[in-house]
Amino acid sequence: MNTVARSSDADISAHDRVYRTLRTRIMHGEIPPGAALTLRGIGKEFDVSMTPAREAVRRLVAEGALFLSSSGRVSTPELSNDRIEELAALRALLEVELASRALPRAHIALIDRLNTINMTVAEMVSKRDAVGYIRTNLEFHRTLYLRAQAPAMLAMAETVWLQLGPTMRALYGRLRRTEPPNNHRLIISALKAGDEPGLRLAVRSDVTQGLRLLAG
Amino acid sequence: MNTVARSSDADISAHDRVYRTLRTRIMHGEIPPGAALTLRGIGKEFDVSMTPAREAVRRLVAEGALFLSSSGRVSTPELSNDRIEELAALRALLEVELASRALPRAHIALIDRLNTINMTVAEMVSKRDAVGYIRTNLEFHRTLYLRAQAPAMLAMAETVWLQLGPTMRALYGRLRRTEPPNNHRLIISALKAGDEPGLRLAVRSDVTQGLRLLAG
DNA sequence: TGCCCGCATATGTGATCACATGGGAACATG
DNA sequence: CATGTTCCCATGTGATCACATATGCGGGCA
Structure with missing residues (x-):
């Protein structure tokens, strides 16, 4: 399945759909602090490959919504x-x-x-x-x-x-x-x-x- | 060359190196407003593939440092x-x-x-x-x-x-x-x-x- | 029983490829 | 000469693969 920007799904790019969904979840407190996320897990849930999952996660990390450990693992932040x-x-x-x-x-x-x-x-x-x-x-x-x-x-x-x-x-x-x-x-x-x-x-x-x- | 995180280059990931360099350029005004950037061009300049270039660009877009057109082209913003x-x-x-x-x-x-x-x-x-x-x-x-x-x-x-x-x-x-x-x-x-x-x-x-x- | 070491595997990183598409140049037309 | 049209290719998107490594579990040793 190499379909790009299929016209169903409101013509929205995959990484944007993943990004928006995760962003809403995090902002609304649907995920507790310190919860781990994996690129392959996200990809599986949204039925996309690792590439859009990575882009969505990178964007959320840049906004401070997710924490990136030194080894590259991502999780929701546990704030001091x-x-x-x-x-x-x-x-x-x-x-x-x-x-x-x-x-x-x-x-x-x-x-x-x-x-x-x-x-x-x-x-x-x-x-x-x-x-x-x-x-x-x-x-x-x-x-x-x-x-x-x-x-x-x-x-x-x-x-x-x-x-x-x-x-x-x-x-x-x-x-x-x-x-x-x-x-x-x-x-x-x-x-x-x-x-x-x-x-x-x-x-x-x-x-x-x-x-x-x-x-x- | 599929080398990942080679121990030269200060052990920094490729996308991070690209990100930091571009960020500094933009913040210091080394790039005029409305200048276009391409993933392949960035990749070529930094001698990396499109993947780290995309991650760096995505991050900069998330921070408002770059503008993403509806067709996905990136450029420095022309502010109103x-x-x-x-x-x-x-x-x-x-x-x-x-x-x-x-x-x-x-x-x-x-x-x-x-x-x-x-x-x-x-x-x-x-x-x-x-x-x-x-x-x-x-x-x-x-x-x-x-x-x-x-x-x-x-x-x-x-x-x-x-x-x-x-x-x-x-x-x-x-x-x-x-x-x-x-x-x-x-x-x-x-x-x-x-x-x-x-x-x-x-x-x-x-x-x-x-x-x-x-x-x- | 508690601790440390090693190994299997889950995970992130980067490269490469296939594909759809938009932009712009070249050309045609008035 | 101006303007609209067509077509090619540059460009972004997403999938997949190879690889390095951190993580965590299980076994061995004190």
Whole structure:
């Protein structure tokens, strides 16, 4: 089977399909930290040869989504506390700016959509669905930041999410909280009121809260 | 020649050698915007097959250093003004934070090194050596930011430098200025004085100045 | 029983090949 | 001379193979 870019499968290249699927899995916390991946295993799962599997893995390594050992083996990263704190600081830096830029463009339709997404987030929390929570929580943030019209900045924020994916699964998995997200309501309120300082504070709190309780 | 990881060449893998070389070229502005690259051409230059060339290129595309057309051809990016402004804003955001974190650790030895580097920067400016200027200017910034002990943040800043590499070459090439970098002296002064607000302002000015004069 | 050594194999790396396709030059046409 | 068309080849994609080596397991030895 030497078929290249077959017109089924939406005309997408093989390595891109593999890349996108793995990226989503990692970002949403579907893979725990430290899990090993093999090129032949990936190839077998996606029914492709090692070549596209290698390209997808290389790309994910470049984005910090996967860790490459000195012998070339790949696995999801196991982040140190220092690294987690640094990534949290990066989230704060980037996302506060993104929210601030989105504020003047945040009309009522956006706020409605954020409210709807936030209800799904609360549902995931009550169901203790860690992966669902991470996915909808990121959807909440991305929906807001898309309004900032700053694609490079959003891409950087998503890269940070990607790096934190497996760790977030581990953290929220052991967290066991049931309260719906209070900071999200603060974000929506600040958007409604056009309150920029309040928005910056709410985003910063939302982004850094879950990562503070590590310390072990 | 099927030799894998031959012990000469510092035991570094072929794709890594290609990657590092291309990355440095791009970041230092040795390649103009819109220049096309081919896998076979890269392979021929580095005396490797297409495989490591592809991996290196993929990685650089993932970092935004190269642009991948819809048909798979790769070239250095030609950035829009909006994109340049956004990347400048990212530089400001990240590098102000890095400088601020480096400030409490900036002892006299560091300031001496920065002064030395800055003399080389001035020399490059007087020689109108665009590539040399970009290289030493980035060395100035990296030397300072290394003190921040924030590797993820520094990596992000370097990714932004990488994306701006070819564009910086084009901008400074048409700039033709001869004044030595004044903002660098302001940065050093603020470091000596332990003046954090002054440092933040100086870094922000230094980072955003050269990119303001585009507007066409 | 615990530890170390060796071997089999799983795994990554790089080369090479077959193939589809897009880009650009050469040519034709108005 | 300008513009559209055709065709060839340069180029990217993916599969497969050969090879070096790290990993991990099993057996032997203290």
